[in-house]
Amino acid sequence: EDGGINVEGLCWYAKKNLLMMGFRTPLIKGRPFILPIRLKKPSGNWSLNNLEILPLIILAVENEQGIRTLSYDSKRREFFVVVGNATSSSKAPFHLYSWNGNLKGSVRHIDNVLFHRKMKVEGMTYGTVKGRGALIFVDDGGGYQILWDDDPRLS
DSSP: OOSSOOEEEEEEEEGGGGEEEEEESSOBTTTTTEEEEEEEEEOOOOSGGEEEEOOOOOOSSSEEEEEEEEHHHHTTTEEEEEEEEEOOOOOOOOOOEEEETTTTTOOOTTTOOOOOOOEEEEEEEEEEETTTTEEEEETSOOOEEEEETTTTTGG
């Protein structure tokens, strides 16, 4: 919060050999961004010589919110991004967006997905629960929330 870097979203985009880093802070002109890092030679070492930093992607979200978690859904071929308060003094609520990977950072707000007021979303992944596909959200207090694969809000 004092000028440092806070990466809270991190996911692997296998189709393009990219490590996607989503920043909670800092923001760029009040917006969060993703830093894609390409692994040049997938069979090679994870060394500086084998990494290529690509241009930042600034996401078109509102209210000076930072990225709290980031996940790629290979079934839908899109990323899901949860944004929330960028700093502890902010009271911005958490919101869920989908992003198709476009370089302009255009996103789609997933309407009517609400998180409990005490839930601070810290992680998200796609998984299967009792045979049903779902987005699973977790917080740092042990809580969780499930958004089922067939939920029309995800369409």
